[in-house]
Amino acid sequence: MATRNRQWRLKRHPDPGEMMNRDLVAWGEGHIEEVPRGGILVRTHCLATSPAQFGYMKPGPGLFEKIHIGDVIRARGIGQVMESRTPDFSVGDIVTGSLGWQDYTCLHPESAGQSIKTVQKEPHAISPLHVTLGTLGVDGYTAYCELINVAKPKKGDTLLVTAAAGGIGSLVGQVGRILGCCVIGIAGTDEKCAWICDDLGFDAAINYKTEDIDVRLAQLAPQGIDVFFDNVGGEIMNTALAHIALHARVIICGWISTDYKEGPIPGPSNYTHLLLKRASMIGTIVWDHIEDWPDASRHLRQWVKDGVLIPTEDITEGLENAPDALASLFTGGNRGNKIIRVAPDPEGLGIL
Ligand SMILES: NC(=O)c1ccc[n+]([C@@H]2O[C@H](COP(=O)([O-])OP(=O)(O)OC[C@H]3O[C@@H](n4cnc5c(N)ncnc54)[C@H](OP(=O)(O)O)[C@@H]3O)[C@@H](O)[C@H]2O)c1
Known part of the structure; x- marks a missing residue:
């Protein structure tokens, strides 16, 4: 021993x-x-x-x-x-x-x-x-439960994910793709953008460090974003809010971009789009969904087995x-x- x-x-x-x-x-x-x-x-x-x-x-x-x-x-x-x-x-x-x-x-x-x-x-x-x-544990459950139970994406919806090459984001985008969404990811390097598109099956990616997110979202989602799964908060979240579609669902999963900021974090000035688009924005925590973990576990496991979830x-x-x-x-x-x-x-x- x-x-x-x-x-x-x-x-x-x-x-x-x-x-x-x-x-x-x-x-x-x-x-x-x-x-x-x-x-x-x-x-x-x-x-x-x-x-x-x-x-x-x-x-x-x-x-x-x-x-x-x-x-x-x-x-x-x-x-x-x-x-x-x-x-x-x-x-x-x-x-x-x-x-x-x-x-x-x-x-x-x-x-x-x-x-x-x-x-x-x-x-x-x-x-x-x-x-x-x-993937088959709490990170997978976060992606599965917060996307499916809370945002309720439909086939054909446009899904935007931030920190898309991170743990939660890379799984959210893949689950969205499996459900038939058109998935756009935002990440911090070209190499990460290529990875989520080429290996994980995202439809498009935006490098937030080198590209104008506002311009790119207007090009990639001209009809607007139906589901916005946000992991980063701050300016990226505010910019994306201006691109939501009618009846969009915005998930606040995290706000890593403001984690080191001291003092009050400024509110998103684009919150007015929530009213204009009759949209909802909701914060959710994986622990709120414990009763759904067995269901999430079954689906995640099957998808990995079938090779559709990497x-x-x-x-x-x-x-x-x-x-x-x-x-x-x-x-x-x-x-x-x-x-x-x-x-x-x-x-x-x-x-x-
Ligand atoms: N609600 C819940 O139940 C729950 C549960 C677990 C985690 N979370 C939250 O989910 C988010 C993702 O967590 P994770 O564990 O999967 O981490 P992660 O996404 O694997 O890692 C964080 C990523 O955030 C990006 N990032 C860091 N600083 C940034 C900035 N200033 N602006 C934009 N992007 C930035 C980085 O990627 P780039 O190279 O792309 O910048 C980094 O890879 C976090 O906000 C976390 O707090 C929520």
């Missing part, structure tokens, strides 16, 4: 305007906790990244619990049960949930430590585990590189769903 537990802990809160960087976290080794009765010990295999993790490092109010100085950085992950003192889990089970930037997580039955309720068994886990965690995981090797992996989301250094591989997949898993 291993005794080393490598960990990243929060060293200090970010200063105002400071970007995610290694100086915020401290690398070290902790002990592996003794598993209490009713608890389990999980070996981490892969960790997901999300811009929200950086938000947890900032002090002040937030939707989810903050990470305090000295805490292990919280992260959703996939791992294998190494020790179990509860009949609910067996050694060898694959689980997903809140594991953190560490090799081993001890999950407790009650609030004395990290709760076992934050993880769930993954009886259909397949190798590679990073696909089970990402998993988009972008792997960073090694727990030691976790801070750089998270930082890459804010610099556009990722292409697809950024996952940190902490340990090779265990043997004996099913394959798709």
